[in-house]
Amino acid sequence: MKLFIAIDLEGITGVVSELDTAREGPAAVIAREHMRADLDAVLEGCFAAGADEVVVCDAHDDGRNLDAAGLPPQVVLVSGSSTPYSMLQGIGRGYDGALFVGYHARAGTAGAVLEHTWNYKVFAATLGDLEVGEFGLGALLAGHYGVPAVFLSGDDKAAAEAEALAPGIVTTVVKTGITRLAAGLHSPRAARERLRADVARALRAEHRPAPLAWNGEPLRLTFARVEFCDRAAGCPGVRRVDGRTLEIPGADFEEVYRGFLACVRLSDLED
Numbered sequence: 001m002k003l004f005i006a007i008d009l010e011g012i013t014g015v016v017s018e019l020d021t022a023r024e025g026p027a028a029v030i031a032r033e034h035m036r037a038d039l040d041a042v043l044e045g046c047f048a049a050g051a052d053e054v055v056v057c058d059a060h061d062d063g064r065n066l067d068a069a070g071l072p073p074q075v076v077l078v079s080g081s082s083t084p085y086s087m088l089q090g091i092g093r094g095y096d097g098a099l100f101v102g103y104h105a106r107a108g109t110a111g112a113v114l115e116h117t118w119n120y121k122v123f124a125a126t127l128g129d130l131e132v133g134e135f136g137l138g139a140l141l142a143g144h145y146g147v148p149a150v151f152l153s154g155d156d157k158a159a160a161e162a163e164a165l166a167p168g169i170v171t172t173v174v175k176t177g178i179t180r181l182a183a184g185l186h187s188p189r190a191a192r193e194r195l196r197a198d199v200a201r202a203l204r205a206e207h208r209p210a211p212l213a214w215n216g217e218p219l220r221l222t223f224a225r226v227e228f229c230d231r232a233a234g235c236p237g238v239r240r241v242d243g244r245t246l247e248i249p250g251a252d253f254e255e256v257y258r259g260f261l262a263c264v265r266l267s268d269l270e271d
């Protein structure tokens, strides 16, 4: 069994503040220790269920949050930044499942710890009636390659978002969101016992969820401010809908995803 894991930081056990998710500082160091401990628990669940190969994408910020030291020999860690698929670098055909670890709810969700979608410039991303965040975009790209989204861990809002989008997915809630910057943190020991058991259960399940299918709608990407949209609006193939919104078409979801990434990256550039 070959598995793909995308691991972010905002939905990791113990993480609740932007000091935790920053690149430097004492809180950031502790948060990375929690990230590694959550990953180790998830990997134990994967191997208990019979995994022989696991690709892990370090998906937070510059992708340099995890140390490869001590990882089991069956694991490849995709580390670093500026990759074509960003948070999903390494995904492709041939995986038996995609796992989303330490994920957070999409931008605009109430009571969701550190909610956002990709960066703090994105206000909303929708495919027709379907609003998507980082989990939805990642699960759809995995689905494009025939890979089902089988597991997610994060706060209670991220878990609810995943269950609504991908019925049958197994989730582990490691904290309960109170506000964007406050949560009821679960005991790390208890959270990791559940991560291990839930991942193994997700992978042993007789009926895994089907790969998520794109509904064929172009992606409507709304930025928080007009200037962010101005920067991205020159992207070829993209249509400007209004001051803050672009429409990103594609022949398949992989093309839509690449268009989304290009626009989000452009929105960050000042020139």
Ligand SMILES: [Zn+2]
Binding pocket: 008, 009, 010, 104, 118, 134
């Ligand atoms: Zn994120």
